[in-house]
Amino acid sequence: MNYFDAYFDEQRQLVSQIPTAHLQPILEILERARAERRHIFVFGNGGSASAASHFAADLSKNTRRAHLSPLRVTCLNDNMALFSAYGNDEGYDSVFAEPLRAYADAGDVAIAISASGNSPNVVRAIQTANELGLTTIALTGFNGGKLNALAQHCIVVPSQTYEHIEDLHLMFCHALVFTLKQKYPAQTK
DSSP: OOHHHHHHHHHHHHHSSSGGGGGGHHHHHHHHHHTTTOOOEEEESTHHHHHHHHHIIIIIIIIIIIIOOOOOOEETTTTTHHEEEEHHHGGGGGHHHHHHHHHOOOOOOOEEEEESOOOOHHHHHHHHHHHEEEEEEEEEOOOOOTTHHHHHHHEOOOOHHHHHHHHHHHHHHHHHHHHHHHHHHOOOO
C-alpha cells in the first residue's frame, strides 16, 4: 500500500466536502473587526497553537494596506511567560481565558483552533469570550466537540485524523488571508 497516495486521496476528499460558504461569515467578521478597530485573539494547543501563531502573523502582516486600518491580532499562545505563569499559578485551563479577561472588550473576536474541540483551556476561553461579549469562532475536527455547541461560528473538518484536520485548518486560515488580500489589493502609486 502506498500511504502517501492514501493520505493525499483522503485529503482531496475532505477538501471537496468543505463548502467554501462556511468561510464567508468568518471573512465578514474579520472585515468588521478591521472597520471597527476590534481586537482578534487566536489560540490553540500543540499543532493548533502553531496554526494559531501562523494565522495571527499572516493576518497582521499580509493583509496590511496603506488605505485601511490594520487588523489588530494577538495569538494568546505566543507569550510563553504569560502562558506559563497562568498555567503554573492558576492551572492550565486558565491560560487563554484569563488573558481574554484582561485584554478583550465586548465586540472583539476570539478564534479557537482545536482538532478535538474539547481541549479544556480552549473550551474555557470560548466560554469566557462568550461571557465577555466577543464574537466566537472555532475550527475543529472529529464531531466538533464541545466547541461546536459553544462557538457562535464553527467549521468542523469531518475527519478522525489529526493531520488531515490540522492541514485543513491551515488551509482555511490561508484562504481567509488570501481572500482579504485579493478583495483589498494594495494601492499602487
